[in-house]
Amino acid sequence: MNKMRSKSLLPIAVLVLVSLSCSALSSLGGGALLEDDFGSKGGWGVGTDTDSSVEYSDNGLRMKVFRENYFVWSTPNDQDYENVHIEATVINNGTDPTTAFGIMCDQQTVDDSVYYFAVTPAGEYAIVKAALAASDVFLTNNDEWGSSELITQNASSYRVGADCGNGTLTLYVDGKQIASVSDATYTSGGVALFTWSGQKAASADVTFDDFVMTKLSQ
Numbered sequence: 001m002n003k004m005r006s007k008s009l010l011p012i013a014v015l016v017l018v019s020l021s022c023s024a025l026s027s028l029g030g031g032a033l034l035e036d037d038f039g040s041k042g043g044w045g046v047g048t049d050t051d052s053s054v055e056y057s058d059n060g061l062r063m064k065v066f067r068e069n070y071f072v073w074s075t076p077n078d079q080d081y082e083n084v085h086i087e088a089t090v091i092n093n094g095t096d097p098t099t100a101f102g103i104m105c106d107q108q109t110v111d112d113s114v115y116y117f118a119v120t121p122a123g124e125y126a127i128v129k130a131a132l133a134a135s136d137v138f139l140t141n142n143d144e145w146g147s148s149e150l151i152t153q154n155a156s157s158y159r160v161g162a163d164c165g166n167g168t169l170t171l172y173v174d175g176k177q178i179a180s181v182s183d184a185t186y187t188s189g190g191v192a193l194f195t196w197s198g199q200k201a202a203s204a205d206v207t208f209d210d211f212v213m214t215k216l217s218q
Helices: none
Strands: 030-036 052-057 060-065 071-074 084-092 100-107 114-119 124-130 157-165 168-173 176-182 190-196 204-215
Touching: 052 071, 060 071, 060 190, 084 100, 084 190, 100 157, 100 204, 114 157, 114 168, 114 190, 124 168, 124 176, 190 204
Parallel strands: none
Antiparallel strands: 030 204, 052 060, 060 204, 071 190, 084 157, 084 204, 100 114, 100 190, 114 124, 157 168, 168 176
């Protein structure tokens, strides 16, 4: 999969965050800062155009991409967070192994400046730093996609996690640590979920569920 991404699309202006329930996750430093099972429509950005679609569907947040090498994301609110652990279940409704999906954090006011944690059904992964008017930098594997035997290939679903804070970025898949890097360019910002179609794939189709964000222990 090509490491360059197309111009990103932010689905519709962020809506007002609805009240969300919290649950204790003491091993990650306390209760949930934000939690959503997408059972009802809430504050995540949604919308559909000729390139992509982000909509609530079947008790999940479903993202579809209708063109090659295109990146779409959705945010739950316009708040900034720092030093967080984020998890979400990802269901891959498509068949292309180069579809990438994952978590974004520390999104700056300029939307293209952000960290993102990407996983593919082919077992590839990357932790990436994006900045406005610059090529994305893969902080893992010498600026290239990596491959891990810890990522089950073509699974029906994945539990993707990310630590984002204290100068460290760590990616998890199904509870297993895949990679960790140090970078403190961004120290706080917005969070999001994303889907990215492959370089030669005409579409991508992913559903997110069971999102939870907790505070990292210092």
